[in-house]
Amino acid sequence: MSGFFVNAALISLLTLIAFLAIRLHRLFAVVMLSGAFSLVAATLFVVLDAVDVAFTEAAVGAGISTILALATLSLVPANEKPHDFAFVPAFLAFATAAMLAVAVADLPVFGDVNAPIHNHVAPDYLQGSAEDIAIPNVVTSVLASYRGFDTLGETVVVFTAAIAVLLVLGGWTRRK
Amino acid sequence: MSNLIAHWNYFLVIALMMIGFYAVIARGNMVKKMVGLTIFQTSVFMLYISMGKVANGTAPILTGDATTLYANPLPHVLILTAIVVGVATTAVGYALIIRVYESYGTIEDDELIKIIEAEENAEASNA
Numbered sequence: 001m002s003g004f005f006v007n008a009a010l011i012s013l014l015t016l017i018a019f020l021a022i023r024l025h026r027l028f029a030v031v032m033l034s035g036a037f038s039l040v041a042a043t044l045f046v047v048l049d050a051v052d053v054a055f056t057e058a059a060v061g062a063g064i065s066t067i068l069a070l071a072t073l074s075l076v077p078a079n080e081k082p083h084d085f086a087f088v089p090a091f092l093a094f095a096t097a098a099m100l101a102v103a104v105a106d107l108p109v110f111g112d113v114n115a116p117i118h119n120h121v122a123p124d125y126l127q128g129s130a131e132d133i134a135i136p137n138v139v140t141s142v143l144a145s146y147r148g149f150d151t152l153g154e155t156v157v158v159f160t161a162a163i164a165v166l167l168v169l170g171g172w173t174r175r176k
Numbered sequence: 177m178s179n180l181i182a183h184w185n186y187f188l189v190i191a192l193m194m195i196g197f198y199a200v201i202a203r204g205n206m207v208k209k210m211v212g213l214t215i216f217q218t219s220v221f222m223l224y225i226s227m228g229k230v231a232n233g234t235a236p237i238l239t240g241d242a243t244t245l246y247a248n249p250l251p252h253v254l255i256l257t258a259i260v261v262g263v264a265t266t267a268v269g270y271a272l273i274i275r276v277y278e279s280y281g282t283i284e285d286d287e288l289i290k291i292i293e294a295e296e297n298a299e300a301s302n303a
Contacts, residue, residue, distance in 0.1 A: 004184070011188040011222075018192055018215050022199040027207050034211045041218045049235045049247035050225045056259050057221070065214060065263050072207065072270040076277045080205040081284050089202035093194040100193070104186040111231030113245065118230065122248045130238055138236040138249040139256070147253060154257045161264030168271040 010044045025080040031069040038062035052139040185226045193219035204285035206273045210266060217262050224251040224258075 014037060021033040038061035045054035108115035125142050133141040143151055196219060199212025228251035236249040277283050280291050 007185060008188070011185070011192070014192055015188070015195065018195040021211055021215065022195060022203065022208070027205070030208060030211050034214050037215060038218060041222065044222060045225055048222075048225045048229045049233060050228065050252045050255070051235045051237075053221070053225060053252050053255050053259070056256050057218070060259050060263050061214075061218065065266055068263075068267050068270050069207065069210070072273055075274050076207065076283050080203070080208055081287075083202070083204060086198075086202035089198055092201065093198040096197060097190050097194045100190045101187060104183055104190065107183060107186060107227070110183060110185045110226060111229050111233075113230050113233075115227070117227055117251070118248050122250050125249060126236065126238075126246055136238040138238065138246070139252045142249050142253045143256060150253075150257060154261055157261050158264045161261075161268050164268045165271045168268070168275050 006047050007044065010040060010047065014040050014044070025082055027073055027078050027080055028070075030080075031066060031073060034069065035062050035066035038065065052137070185229075186223065189219050189222045189226065192222070206276065206283040206285070210269050210273070213269070214262075214266065217258075221255045221258060224255050227251055 017033050017037045017040065021030050021037065024030050024033070038057055042054045042058040042062065045051075045057060108117075125146060126138055129135060129138045129141045133145050135141045193216055196212045196214070196216030200209050200216060203209055203212060228248035230245050230247050233245035233247045236246040236252065238246075273283055276288070280288055282288055282291070
């Protein structure tokens, strides 16, 4: 039950940060709030037993993304033009939320040991990791060994993104 | 009501997701859209990580004790990949914002549409 309160407090904090981030017009504040959002999300991941995800989120989500956003803000205007509350998008968001809520009601109970997700390949990985790969951290052994090709695919995506950024910002494609 | 308690984490994640979604579709400023996208993305990560949670379990690092319950490592691996890919795509988005600003002098959607329409009209009247 204590987990419930820690989780609920963290998610309330996240909601507050997200709400402020879309309300404010000074983009520096918005970007810093988005960094804070990632950091609190990392804390939530620790509570949900995903320690590897937590430190990746803290380093990459809160660190690198915030640096990228600040670098962008040094080149573009740092204030947003004030906007009125937009009713159609708000309605769309509410409608989507309602549909998702209906769908979520069909999911297994939160934290249920017998949920289908825990009875597929996950037990094999948890049992096999010690003998097959001899790494106690199962996340590492799945990432680097069982699903090594997926990680290779991820690297290809990151490489492609790096090329795209260089092409967009590099000298070749610019009209002088 | 029992549903509400059994799925509370998912419902709160949906609320967060929709705040991000609203920022993406309602805000005209492109940096704000990117921040909205980041919030949306992180909420999806939370949804996945919530699914991997096992009550009374611990992080999937083997303790050697056969009775220990572990959280499901698969969503963790998926989301590790998604975080890194997400930052890569965000970097491309910011690069595009910088180029749009260099070319048009604005990063507000509505102003950008006006400038592009004016350019198209000018081209049409020249032709």
